[in-house]
Amino acid sequence: MTERDWIQSVVELFYARARTDILIAYHFRNITDFDAHIPRIAAFWDLQLLGTTERELSHPFDVMQAHVPLGIKRGELGRWLLLFRGTLSEQTKAHPQMQTLSEAWDRKLTFFEGNFLRFFGL
Numbered sequence: 815m816t817e818r819d820w821i822q823s824v825v826e827l828f829y830a831r832a833r834t835d836i837l838i839a840y841h842f843r844n845i846t847d848f849d850a851h852i853p854r855i856a857a858f859w860d861l862q863l864l865g866t867t868e869r870e871l872s873h874p875f876d877v878m879q880a881h882v883p884l885g886i887k888r889g890e891l892g893r894w895l896l897l898f899r900g901t902l903s904e905q906t907k908a909h910p911q912m913q914t915l916s917e918a919w920d921r922k923l924t925f926f927e928g929n930f931l932r933f934f935g936l
Contacts, residue, residue: 818860818868820905820912824919825856828901837893841884862922863915877926878933888936895927 815823829852833842842848853869858877860867899920906916930936 815909815912817864817912817915818856820909820915821859821863822853822856824901824905825859826852827905828898829855831897831901832894835893835897838890838897841886841890859919859922863918878929881930881934886930886934886936888931891927891930891936895923898923 829842829848833839833848845851854871857867857869857871858875860869861875902916902919902923906912
């Protein structure tokens with residue numbers, strides 16, 4: 815499994831869970847054709863973790879502005895992080911060769927958590 819394949823699988827598994835989670839699933843109901851959105855999310859993480867992506871990008875990322883309409887609450891951000899880190903941990907155990915990438919991903923999650931807290935005043 816390549817790093818890009820692993821990133822894709824983590825993203826797919828996480829969002830399959832998030833979209834049915836009792837606390838945060840409602841955020842995803844208004845996104846039409848969410849499955850088509852998954853490669854864009856994977857491309858974002860490719861760029862964050864690998865510095866490049868081979869996936870098609872239709873426009874630049876503005877992560878904070880993209881999330882403004884959602885009105886994310888602090889507890890929802892915490893739930894998102896809990897689910898994401900749980901998925902990441904599970905997939906790292908299944909693919910121990912991705913341990914270093916997983917650790918880098920966890921650091922990026924902490925970085926973005928701080929950005930979200932500041933940007934949204936949470």
